[in-house]
Amino acid sequence: MISWCALALCxxxxxxSNITVEQRILNLEEEYTLVVTPSIEFILQFVPNxxxxxxxxxxxxxxxxxxxxRPLLLTARxxxxxxxxxxxxxxGSMLMSELERTLCWDGSPTDAVGAPSECEGAGSQRGFTLxxxxxxxxxxxxxxxxxxARDWLLGFQARTTVTATQTGPAVxxxxxxxxxxxxxxxxxxxxxxxxxxxxxRYTCPLAETIEDIDLTTLRMTVMRSGAVQLSVRTTxxxxxxxxxxxxxxxxxxxACSGEPAPEDDWLLEAAxxxxxxxxxxxxxxxxxxxxxxxxxSLSRAQYMVGAGVTVAVFLLFYAGxxxxxxxxxxxxxxxxxxxxxxxxxxHKSESGALSEGVSVTGVTAETGVTSVTGVTSVTGVTSxxxxxxxxxxxxxxxxxxxxxxDASDTDSEEESPAVTNDTxxxxxxxxxxxSSSAANPTTSPGxxxxxxxxxxxxxxxxxxxxxxxxxxxxxxxxxxxxxxxPARLHVAALARRGRRVLRARSDRYLHTLYTVAVFYxxxxxxxxxxxxxxxxxxGSLDMCYYNFLCAHPAGGLSDFNHVFSNLGYLLLGALxxxxxxxxxxxxxxxxxxxxxxxxxxxxxxxxxxxxMMVVALLSASxxxxxxxLNFQFDTAFMYVLAVLCxxxxxxxxxxxxxxxxxxxxxxxAVFIALxxxxxxxxxxxxxxVFTVLHVFTFLxxxxxxxxxxxxxxxxxxxxxxxxxxxxxxxxxxxxxMLLIANAANWGFAIYGLLTHAGDIATHLLNVLLxxxxxxxxxYVLMKLLHGERIRWYSWCFxxxxxxxxxxxxxxxxxxxxxxSATPARSRHRNHECRVLQFYDSHDLWHMLSAAALYFxxxxxxxxxxxxxxxxxxxxxxx
Numbered sequence: 001m002i003s004w005c006a007l008a009l010c011x012x013x014x015x016x017s018n019i020t021v022e023q024r025i026l027n028l029e030e031e032y033t034l035v036v037t038p039s040i041e042f043i044l045q046f047v048p049n050x051x052x053x054x055x056x057x058x059x060x061x062x063x064x065x066x067x068x069x070r071p072l073l074l075t076a077r078x079x080x081x082x083x084x085x086x087x088x089x090x091x092g093s094m095l096m097s098e099l100e101r102t103l104c105w106d107g108s109p110t111d112a113v114g115a116p117s118e119c120e121g122a123g124s125q126r127g128f129t130l131x132x133x134x135x136x137x138x139x140x141x142x143x144x145x146x147x148x149a150r151d152w153l154l155g156f157q158a159r160t161t162v163t164a165t166q167t168g169p170a171v172x173x174x175x176x177x178x179x180x181x182x183x184x185x186x187x188x189x190x191x192x193x194x195x196x197x198x199x200x201r202y203t204c205p206l207a208e209t210i211e212d213i214d215l216t217t218l219r220m221t222v223m224r225s226g227a228v229q230l231s232v233r234t235t236x237x238x239x240x241x242x243x244x245x246x247x248x249x250x251x252x253x254x255a256c257s258g259e260p261a262p263e264d265d266w267l268l269e270a271a272x273x274x275x276x277x278x279x280x281x282x283x284x285x286x287x288x289x290x291x292x293x294x295x296x297s298l299s300r301a302q303y304m305v306g307a308g309v310t311v312a313v314f315l316l317f318y319a320g321x322x323x324x325x326x327x328x329x330x331x332x333x334x335x336x337x338x339x340x341x342x343x344x345x346x347h348k349s350e351s352g353a354l355s356e357g358v359s360v361t362g363v364t365a366e367t368g369v370t371s372v373t374g375v376t377s378v379t380g381v382t383s384x385x386x387x388x389x390x391x392x393x394x395x396x397x398x399x400x401x402x403x404x405x406d407a408s409d410t411d412s413e414e415e416s417p418a419v420t421n422d423t424x425x426x427x428x429x430x431x432x433x434x435s436s437s438a439a440n441p442t443t444s445p446g447x448x449x450x451x452x453x454x455x456x457x458x459x460x461x462x463x464x465x466x467x468x469x470x471x472x473x474x475x476x477x478x479x480x481x482x483x484x485x486p487a488r489l490h491v492a493a494l495a496r497r498g499r500r501v502l503r504a505r506s507d508r509y510l511h512t513l514y515t516v517a518v519f520y521x522x523x524x525x526x527x528x529x530x531x532x533x534x535x536x537x538x539g540s541l542d543m544c545y546y547n548f549l550c551a552h553p554a555g556g557l558s559d560f561n562h563v564f565s566n567l568g569y570l571l572l573g574a575l576x577x578x579x580x581x582x583x584x585x586x587x588x589x590x591x592x593x594x595x596x597x598x599x600x601x602x603x604x605x606x607x608x609x610x611x612m613m614v615v616a617l618l619s620a621s622x623x624x625x626x627x628x629l630n631f632q633f634d635t636a637f638m639y640v641l642a643v644l645c646x647x648x649x650x651x652x653x654x655x656x657x658x659x660x661x662x663x664x665x666x667x668x669a670v671f672i673a674l675x676x677x678x679x680x681x682x683x684x685x686x687x688x689v690f691t692v693l694h695v696f697t698f699l700x701x702x703x704x705x706x707x708x709x710x711x712x713x714x715x716x717x718x719x720x721x722x723x724x725x726x727x728x729x730x731x732x733x734x735x736x737m738l739l740i741a742n743a744a745n746w747g748f749a750i751y752g753l754l755t756h757a758g759d760i761a762t763h764l765l766n767v768l769l770x771x772x773x774x775x776x777x778x779y780v781l782m783k784l785l786h787g788e789r790i791r792w793y794s795w796c797f798x799x800x801x802x803x804x805x806x807x808x809x810x811x812x813x814x815x816x817x818x819x820s821a822t823p824a825r826s827r828h829r830n831h832e833c834r835v836l837q838f839y840d841s842h843d844l845w846h847m848l849s850a851a852a853l854y855f856x857x858x859x860x861x862x863x864x865x866x867x868x869x870x871x872x873x874x875x876x877x878x
Contacts, residue, residue: 018039019038019039019040019041020039020040020041021041021042021043022040022041022042022043023042023043023044023045024042024043024044024045025044025045025046025047026044026045026046026047026146027046027047028046028047028048028049028052028057028146028147028148029052029145029146029147029148030145031143031144031145032044032143032144032145033141033142033143034132034141034142034143034144035139035140035141035142036072036132036133036134036139036140036142037134037139037140038134038135038136038137041131041132041133041134042130042131042132043129043130043131043132044129044130044131044132044144045127045128045129045130046127046128046129046130046146047126047127048126048127048148051148052148053126053127054148055105055148055149055150055152056102056103056104056105056148056149056152056171057102057103057127057128057146057147057148057149058100058101058102058103058146058147058148058149058171059076059100059101059102059103059130059144059145059146060098060099060100060144060145060146060147060168061074061085061087061098061099061100061142061143061144062087062097062098062142062143062144063087063088063097063098063140063141063142063143064097064140064141064142065136065138065139065140065141066087066088066097066134066136066138066140067088067136068086068088068089068090068095070134070135070136070137071086071087071088071089071134071135071136072086072087072088072132072133072134072136072140072142073085073086073131073132073133073134073135074086074087074130074131074132075130075131076101076103076128076129076130076131077128077129077130077131078103078104078128078204079126080104080204080205081104081204081205083101083103083205085099085101087099091166091167091251092250092251092252093251093252094251096166096167098167099167099168100165100167100168100169101168101169101206101208102149102152102169102171102206102208103128103206104204104205104206105173128146130144130146149171151172152171152172152173153172153173153174153175154172154173154174154245154292154294155294156174156177156180156183156294156296157293157294157295157296158293158294159291159292159293160172160291160292160293161289161290161291161292162247162289162290162292163287163288163289163290164195164247164248164249164287164288164290165249165285165286165287165288166249166250166251166285166286166287167285169208169246169247169248169249170246170247170290171206171208171244171245171246171247172244172245172247172292173202173242173243173244173245174242174243174245174294175241175242176232176239176242180232181231181232181233182229182230182231182232182297183229183230183294183295183296183297184227184228184229184230184294184295184296184297185199185227185228185229185230185245185292185293185294186225186226186227186292186293186294186295186549187222187225187226187227187247187290187291187292188224188225188290188291188293189222189223189224189225189288189289189290189291190224190289191288191289192223192224192253192256193223193249193253193286193287193288194221194222194223194249194250194252194253194254194255194256194257194824195221195222195223195247195248195249195250195256195288195290196210196213196214196219196220196221196222196247196248196250196255197219197220197222197226197228197245197246197247197248198213198217198218198219198244198245198246198247198248199217199218199219199228199230199239199243199244199245199246200217200218200243200244200246201238201239201241201243201244202239202241202242202243202244206244206246207246208246208248209248210248210250213246213248214540216539217246217539218539218541219539219540219541219542220540220541220542220548220823220824220827221250221255221256221542221822221823221824222256222824222827223256223824223825223827223828224827224828225549225827225828225830226548226824226827226830227548227549227551227830228541228548229297229551229552229553230243231297231553245292247288247290247292249286249287249288250286251286255822255824256822256824256825257822257824257825258821258822258825297552298552298837298838302836302837302838303552303554303560303838305836305838306561306836306837306838306839307564307838309836310564310565310567310568310847311567313847314567314568314571314572314850315571317571317572317575317851317854318571318575321575321578321579325582336792337791337793482707482710482720482721482723482724482730485707485708485710485730487730488876489708489731489876489877490872490873490874490875490876490877491598491599491653491655491872491873491875491876491877492595492871492872492873492875493877494653494654494655494656494657494708494877495599495655495656495872496656497655497656499594502599502601502655502656503602503603505603505658505660505661506601506602506603506604506651507602507603508603508660508661508662509603509604509607509644509647509661509664510603510604510606510607510610511603511661512661512662512665513607513610513611513614513640513665514610516665517610517611517614517637520618520636521614521617521618521621524618524621524630524633525621527630527633528621528622528624528625528630528633529624531543531544531624531625531627531630532556532557532558532624532625535558535625541823542823542824543625543627544558544559544625544626544627545626545627545817545818545819545823545826546558546559546562546626546817547559547562547816547817547829547830547831547840547842548827548830549830549831549832549833549840550816550830550831550832550833550834550838550839550840552838557624558624558625559623559624561838561839561840561843562623562626562840562842562843562846563620563623563624564620565839565842565843565846565847566615566616566617566619566620566623566846566850567616568616568846568847568850568851569612569613569615569616569619569846569850569853570613570616570617571850572612572850572851572853572854573609573610573611573612573613573615573616573854574609574613575854576608576609576612576854576857576858577606577609577610577613579858579861580602580605580606580609580861583602584602587600592868595871595872595873596868596869596870596871596872597864597867597868597869597870597872597875598652598653598864598867598875599652599655601648601651601652601655604644604647604648604651605648605857605860605861607644608641608644608645608648608857608860609857611637611640611641611644612641612850612853612854612857614637614640615637615638615641618633618634618636618637619633619634619846621633622634626817626819627819628679628819628820629679631679631761631819632672632675632676632679632761634761635675635761635762635764635765636672638765638768639668639671639672639764639765639768640668641853642765642768642769642771642772643664643667643668643768644664645772645775645776645856645860646771646772646775647659647664648860649775649776649779649860650705650775652779652860652864653875653876653877653878654708654709654877657708657709671764674690674693674760674764675760675761675764678690678760678761679760679761682756682760683756684756686760687752687753687756688753690752690760691749691750691752691753694745694748694749694752694767695745695746695749698741698742698745699742700713702738702741702742703721705734705738706730706731706734706735706738707721707724708877731878733782733785733878734878737774737775737778737878740774740778741771741774741775744770744771744774745767745771748763748766748767748770759818759819759820776856776859776860778878779863779878780798780863782876782878783863786876786878788864788866788867788875789866789867790863790866791862791863791865791866793862794858794859794862794863794865797855797856797858797859797862798855798859798863800851800855801852801855801856801859804848804849804851804852804855805848805849805852805856807844807848808844808845808848808849808852811841811842811844811845811848812842812845812849814841815829815841815842816829816830816831816840816841816842817829817830817842
């Protein structure tokens, strides 16, 4: 209707003025030159022959003269509609005086449902009509040519080479084979000229300009490669009659490189040299050669195989766990996995039998697959008659406030309301022998079994014995050391808090993690769901950084396989928590004595499994639409895992002075804030602040670790620490470990400061993973140097973890996308699927890292099983 009104308006203008209209019938594949003036217009009718009518027509026009305010107007009319262009026109910063367009093909019905039109037989003649008119006072020389587009059809499983220019986009068409539901379009190119690939429905008119393509079509920017899966029927984009592929070269590379295009300062030249010419057409046009291939997409059976194999692999871990549990009923297997451990009841029997000269040893059998927990507290207090009695404990009242004298973080029972916990800890570190004797009356001086023996007579008479002299010299030596620390530390000196206090502190990690996960994950789910909706509606494939060569849509997800491959984190995290529950139940049935073995921390261990499950949720959410705005969703709880692993290792030998849950998650919150700053506004200022914080924080942490939690950021502590570092090292292995860790962190800090890496999230993750790996290696080496036994199944877990970490890190670094680059450059890293035609390298990272984390957690769970029957006064701290 609009086109007929425009035609009527033109006729009325022609009748009202002296305008001559020339009508000509022209042939295709011939070049014509015309002169158009304000008084002479042309109506050209192009009539194809039988062979030419089998293809759509491609029109090329070039004009000499005119400007954008008084252009040459071209209107092409076909049976399906009319389209108008103008010459010259602005393309970026350049003025273009030629164009090439592909007209809609009227060889078949073009309505959406494909039903025959009642007007189909109205005219038998095919072709199109071109109307030329100019408002420029000067004559315009116009050269034009129309030709059939014989290369416009795309074949299935065939490579088609097309060339597009800045003024002439290439248009191709693919018609689905009967019975075919979806295909994958692959785009390849050897040069890095920026272009846009647009996929359009089989309708008219075609969108062949950047403005039209960016508003209405499914599109993506391309330099070297690109791909997209297209279906006959999908939720948003429907292609029931096939689809057009429009390849358009952009006027500059800004959209692909992210760098602004240089602008010609013609105004300055005009002012300096009196040049008044506006931008002129370029000497050579930008052009790009593409190779288009239409391949088959995955079938439903291939989807089921890919998903089914993944589920089966991770269910094998459950089957292996069940098999090991059942195998413990077999005595031969039980002997292989049974560590010697002193039970609480057996130790009581042993203490009562010492006076009779009878030795009693409690042994418990547990598998390396299940966990080790603390035992029921046994406190020995003697009466005047020498009979052990249980001391009364006072529970803190509900009206008690939390202050510096109460550092228990729990409402557990208090043993001594008059002495602060910090004072107790400091005294025990300074004099571990005395604290051990006070807590273990059976080992106090005197006759075995007579716990209430009086002091020796020499002491009562005030005589100075040899023991007093040794004790005084020992005290003087300890006071000369920094912070009064002993020369050799043992776990007994750092594990004197009550069992309930330690358990509550450990459980606080799990409860805090649950709280953080809920409040963090819910907005994430809403955010990524909104991204998926925006992608479907806008049609811009540059919104999400998929590996388009291996992105398989399913349901409402554009990249199902990258979401589904996170299943391993969920299943193996749940399995690890199941193992912990079984160990806790076994330990509750047969509690161990508190003075033997490494204290167990089930809350912290459980938080590792729970964090692994949260990683599954957040990583899957990120891969719904991965981009720079939500990348921190994928890495946030990976930071949590790395930090909790280091806290768990440190807590094994430092139960009383370990970091609290709220402090740990507070530090993690700072990490997330730094990542957001780096992603959104990273630059020299950010990297300067980040480097200073990194180096300064790790230096303070090193001092606190070296001085066993006694260092404070105070003037007096700094002076003591400085004197201690100038003297002979107090703890040489600890110092060596900290020097290596500081060297590694300084290297990371310098690298980040010099390179200003755009991917700050991955940079921080590498820092945390490297520190975790160093700590694990240090812990294993120190156990071996101290002659501690590592059970065979712990070695198996360690070997399995290493076997999974090595390929996992390889696939992680190889990657398939790069969100820190532009979408077009990110597609350079896209690659074909590597396993089952369903998973790429990042999927393999998900699955292998899930297995590696599971085995690593089991290593930390079982590597101290060999110390179950060793007294804590004999277990070294490192």
